[in-house]
Amino acid sequence: MDASSDSTDRPWSVSLIQTKMLPPRLPSGCVQRSVLLKWLHKQPARSITVVTAPAGFGKTTLLAGWCEALSQRKHVVAWLSLDAEDDDPQQFCAYLVAAFARASAEIASQAQHILNKDPLTPNRTVISLLLNGIAASGRRVFLVLDDADRLTAKPVLAITSRLLRYAPENMHILLGVRGEPALMVGQFRAPEELVRIDVDDLRFSIADAQAFFDRTGTVPLDRTSVELLNDATEGWVAGLQLAALSLRDVGDAAKVAGALVGVSSGIDSYLNDSVLAHLPLPVLKFLLHTSILERLAPELCDAIMGRGSGSGGQLDWLERHSVFIRPLDETRHWYRYHALLSDALRRRLLRQMPQQVPLLHRRASQWFAGARLWPEAVRHALAAGELEQAAQWVENCATEMLERGELNTLLGWIGKLPPDVIQRRLRLRLTKAWALVFSIQPDAASREVAAVTNEFFRGRRKDTRMVEEAALAEINAVSAQIAIMVEDSERALELGLAAQTSMAPTAPWVQRCAQFAQLFGLMHRGGFDQIREIRDAVGERVEQGQEPDYSDMFRRSSFGVAAFVHGELSESRRIFEAMFHDIEKAWGRSSSCATWAASCLAAIYYECNELPEARRMIAGRTIIALETSPLTGLMRHILSAARLLWRDGEVGSALAMLEDGRQAAVTRHWLRLKLALDAETVRLLLVEGNVAQARQIADELSKSVPMMCEGRTGCAVDTWTSYCLLQARVLIAGDRADEAVTLLTPLLDTLAATGRRCSEAVVTLLFSCALAQCGASEKALGALERALRLGMQSGMINSFVDEGPPVRALLQQFRLASANVPTAETAYIDGLLAAFDAFGNSPAASPAHVEAAPLSPDVLSAREFEVLEWVARGLSNKEIGRSLKLAPETVKWHLKNVFEKLDVNSRIEAVQRVFGPGVGKGRAAM
Numbered sequence: 001m002d003a004s005s006d007s008t009d010r011p012w013s014v015s016l017i018q019t020k021m022l023p024p025r026l027p028s029g030c031v032q033r034s035v036l037l038k039w040l041h042k043q044p045a046r047s048i049t050v051v052t053a054p055a056g057f058g059k060t061t062l063l064a065g066w067c068e069a070l071s072q073r074k075h076v077v078a079w080l081s082l083d084a085e086d087d088d089p090q091q092f093c094a095y096l097v098a099a100f101a102r103a104s105a106e107i108a109s110q111a112q113h114i115l116n117k118d119p120l121t122p123n124r125t126v127i128s129l130l131l132n133g134i135a136a137s138g139r140r141v142f143l144v145l146d147d148a149d150r151l152t153a154k155p156v157l158a159i160t161s162r163l164l165r166y167a168p169e170n171m172h173i174l175l176g177v178r179g180e181p182a183l184m185v186g187q188f189r190a191p192e193e194l195v196r197i198d199v200d201d202l203r204f205s206i207a208d209a210q211a212f213f214d215r216t217g218t219v220p221l222d223r224t225s226v227e228l229l230n231d232a233t234e235g236w237v238a239g240l241q242l243a244a245l246s247l248r249d250v251g252d253a254a255k256v257a258g259a260l261v262g263v264s265s266g267i268d269s270y271l272n273d274s275v276l277a278h279l280p281l282p283v284l285k286f287l288l289h290t291s292i293l294e295r296l297a298p299e300l301c302d303a304i305m306g307r308g309s310g311s312g313g314q315l316d317w318l319e320r321h322s323v324f325i326r327p328l329d330e331t332r333h334w335y336r337y338h339a340l341l342s343d344a345l346r347r348r349l350l351r352q353m354p355q356q357v358p359l360l361h362r363r364a365s366q367w368f369a370g371a372r373l374w375p376e377a378v379r380h381a382l383a384a385g386e387l388e389q390a391a392q393w394v395e396n397c398a399t400e401m402l403e404r405g406e407l408n409t410l411l412g413w414i415g416k417l418p419p420d421v422i423q424r425r426l427r428l429r430l431t432k433a434w435a436l437v438f439s440i441q442p443d444a445a446s447r448e449v450a451a452v453t454n455e456f457f458r459g460r461r462k463d464t465r466m467v468e469e470a471a472l473a474e475i476n477a478v479s480a481q482i483a484i485m486v487e488d489s490e491r492a493l494e495l496g497l498a499a500q501t502s503m504a505p506t507a508p509w510v511q512r513c514a515q516f517a518q519l520f521g522l523m524h525r526g527g528f529d530q531i532r533e534i535r536d537a538v539g540e541r542v543e544q545g546q547e548p549d550y551s552d553m554f555r556r557s558s559f560g561v562a563a564f565v566h567g568e569l570s571e572s573r574r575i576f577e578a579m580f581h582d583i584e585k586a587w588g589r590s591s592s593c594a595t596w597a598a599s600c601l602a603a604i605y606y607e608c609n610e611l612p613e614a615r616r617m618i619a620g621r622t623i624i625a626l627e628t629s630p631l632t633g634l635m636r637h638i639l640s641a642a643r644l645l646w647r648d649g650e651v652g653s654a655l656a657m658l659e660d661g662r663q664a665a666v667t668r669h670w671l672r673l674k675l676a677l678d679a680e681t682v683r684l685l686l687v688e689g690n691v692a693q694a695r696q697i698a699d700e701l702s703k704s705v706p707m708m709c710e711g712r713t714g715c716a717v718d719t720w721t722s723y724c725l726l727q728a729r730v731l732i733a734g735d736r737a738d739e740a741v742t743l744l745t746p747l748l749d750t751l752a753a754t755g756r757r758c759s760e761a762v763v764t765l766l767f768s769c770a771l772a773q774c775g776a777s778e779k780a781l782g783a784l785e786r787a788l789r790l791g792m793q794s795g796m797i798n799s800f801v802d803e804g805p806p807v808r809a810l811l812q813q814f815r816l817a818s819a820n821v822p823t824a825e826t827a828y829i830d831g832l833l834a835a836f837d838a839f840g841n842s843p844a845a846s847p848a849h850v851e852a853a854p855l856s857p858d859v860l861s862a863r864e865f866e867v868l869e870w871v872a873r874g875l876s877n878k879e880i881g882r883s884l885k886l887a888p889e890t891v892k893w894h895l896k897n898v899f900e901k902l903d904v905n906s907r908i909e910a911v912q913r914v915f916g917p918g919v920g921k922g923r924a925a926m
Contacts, residue, residue, distance in 0.1 A: 019295060019328040021099040023064040023079045031211045033062055036201065040066055048164060049174045049195040055339045057202040058237040059176040063144050076141040078103040082150045083294060085375055089155035090408040093123045097130060107133040107141065110588065118591035119406050122627045125590050127162050135168035142172045149177040204237060216244045241324065245275050271344045286314045291345030292360050295328060296335045303367040304360055358384045369393055378413055387421045391428060398431040403509065403549065407435045426452065426471055433478050440668060442485040449479050469504035477510045480517030487672055489714035493521020512551035519558035524714045526754035528566045535559045553583065553593045560600060561632055567757025567794035569604055576601045592628035595621045599629060599637035606640045609797040609835055615644055623905050626664050634661060635673050639680055643802065651688055653908060655681060655874025660906040672715055675705065675722035682726045687804070691733050698730040717750060721759050728766050737773035744770065761790035762799050769806045781817065784810050792828045801835045808836045859901050867894045872911045
């Protein structure tokens with residue numbers, strides 16, 4: 001394969017078009033815009049340059065000339081020519097990183113590694129790694145985005161905004177646009193750092209026009225004729241090119257000038273009459289037939305024109321005769337037509353030979369498919385009306401894209417296919433369902449699988465039994481993943497077992513996903529012995545030389561989470577540390593899977609009172625966790641981060657962190673996560689003495705949670721546990737401890753029966769406090785002994801310490817009253833009391849420094865700033881609405897605007913962006 005695509009060992013890879021990342025070659029006889037180039041070189045550091053003009057004014061030529069001059073000065077220059085296909089966040093990010101990699105492998109190495117290995121990592125993280133690489137390079141770095149006005153999608157604009165906002169001092173950005181871009185560049189730079197070049201700057205002067213005609217070698221012109229032609233075209237470069245072509249046949253400058261007046265509004269007519277009409281018929285046919293292409297190469301053009309058509313010679317002739325064609329690479333293998341010419345040719349082709357257009361697109365599609373350039377193969381197949389063929393191209397590479405995590409691109413392609421075409425392809429629909437699952441869209445995935453399942457059972461035939469059994473196994477496996485996402489652990493177990501026990505062959509990763517569902521169901525049923533047997537049978541570590549994949553990580557994490565829930569913290573720590581090491585080595589520290597493992601490790605380190613290690617695991621990963629982590633990973637991350645912030649005295653920030661997690665839980669319908677965060681919110685409110693607000697949350701939940709969770713099994717046990725802890729704390733704070741005892745008694749039996757030892761220890765501890773408040777001292781100490789036994793077996797520390805003075809008093813009482821306590825238990829109690837003392841005497845950790853670009857005072861409206869001030873105090877949307885007399889939906893709308901203006905994705909980010917770290921030290925009374 002030539003330089004048009006990245007080399008790869010994967011037969012169905014989605015290749016990047018390398019010529020999009022190369023500045024177009026400057027045409028022979030190109031007039032250097034020396035005045036503009038000198039002016040550009042004098043612009044300040046960290047500037048943004050916007051070159052704005054309609055087609056034909058020389059934007060791209062100016063930018064390419066500047067790139068050439070910068071490269072000669074040994075600066076790093078990354079170039080990216082954009083088209084409509086790039087208005088997709090995943091594709092745009094991939095091209096952006098690849099463009100920098102071409103310019104400097106060192107700058108883009110980390111970003112490229114994580115993008116290649118773990119595409120689920122949020123694009124904002126990839127951009128951050130890219131910017132870090134640029135800052136660390138110590139060289140002046142330039143990025144050119146040509147046709148940047150083609151970027152209109154909000155996710156793509158968010159990526160570009162981040163790039164512009166946080167560009168380091170040594171980075172300069174140049175945008176070529178036909179009109180004002182959707183991206184409001186003025187908000188990212190001070191006026192002196194924003195450079196604008198427009199139509200008037202690009203118009204040719206008389207001297208430029210004279211140099212142009214001297215170099216084209218057409219009819220010799222005196223200055224009067226040059227002035228006449230330049231005035232007629234108003235310095236429009238494309239108009240002068242048209243004049244040069246016309247002069248070959250007409251020879252009379254005055255006549256050509258007369259015809260050129262107003263040509264920009266009638267370009268098709270002028271091109272047809274003055275340029276195309278004078279071309280040899282074979283050349284005209286070649287131009288018309290190949291106009292459907294965005295880029296041209298001899299072999300591709302031969303495929304369209306027919307073998308032996310000599311396309312290489314035709315391209316060479318067009319370049320030599322300056323017929324609006326430009327080489328895209330140094331070898332002159334790839335070319336493109338000027339936008340004015342290609343647009344005019346396509347319109348003429350549709351008028352004169354509409355029946356030929358589908359055939360030409362079909363030939364192009366076949367060639368691109370043979371070259372494994374799937375985006376273009378699919379695009380041309382759709383343009384040809386070959387819907388089944390387009391679906392086949394997508395289906396051919398869909399599984400590979402799924403395994404590589406290219407979910408957005410895959411879903412985007414499928415979205416372009418007509419529904420009736422997709423409906424006939426079981427393989428494609430199953431792949432779509434998997435992509436929706438892995439991109440955390442359970443509702444859409446559930447609808448897709450339900451439709452597939454119904455049609456599958458309606459159309460089963462005995463003569464294709466083995467194929468259908470394999471399909472059924474995969475349907476069960478993907479359905480099991482959906483059951484996990486909607487917290488139906490019993491169904492996940494049932495479907496996972498069905499998929500695993502099927503004799504039909506399925507991909508290894510499908511089998512691992514099915515086993516993950518089985519483990520999930522067993523854990524919530526309390527089947528920890530069975531989980532241990534499976535772990536012993538399949539092993540945990542990745543084999544030497546084998547790269548981990550997502551399905552393997554899901555399975556391994558199940559073993560670690562199960563050990564954590566069962567109170568085997570040292571075993572859970574061992575599993576997650578090994579998993580984190582393997583992921584970090586294979587995919588990088590900032591990958592989504594590394595964040596998942598780090599979140600679970602943070603929870604373990606926090607519980608074991610290793611706070612510096614817990615902070616290290618949390619640092620810089622919150623947004624990745626919010627966007628990509630499954631429920632358990634996100635829950636561990638948010639709870640650990642909130643407790644660390646609370647330990648640092650940042651109660652408001654801790655509550656804002658919890659609210660970020662709660663919003664994600666509500667959006668994804670994760671009740672278990674929401675209740676866990678509600679319970680922690682109530683705990684913090686009570687610590688701060690805000691009993692009224694804690695009681696309000698408890699009262700609101702009491703209207704719905706009991707009917708959904710009380711008495712149920714599986715995941716509902718964990719949700720019910722969070723609810724009971726929340727209610728018990730409020731009852732104890734309201735001197736109604738006897739009701740808390742009644743509430744917690746049956747829960748303790750359930751937790752003990754299902755092996756949830758960590759939860760049992762926490763509930764038993766609160767149960768002991770409730771008994772003590774009721775005056776039942778002996779029973780309270782008996783409950784505390786049970787909690788101590790569970791805590792010592794597990795290695796728990798901070799679940800005891802964070803309960804505060806009531807537990808400390810009980811521990812001291814127990815220590816004095818227990819003369820015959822075994823040595824190990826004595827040492828454990830003394831260790832807990834020492835941890836209490838250390839917590840009470842240690843200063844809060846200094847918040848990590850957060851780089852924030854200075855905000856213009858008018859970035860946020862007065863109301864938006866007011867809403868954000870309440871967010872900084874840790875209030876939820878409902879609470880802010882009550883305080884400001886606004887509907888919660890209005891608060892949500894204001895916050896959405898704040899996030900967009902600040903280019904952030906969470907409440908905690910917005911607070912730190914505006915007020916800096918450490919602002920949330922307290923919470924106003926309500």
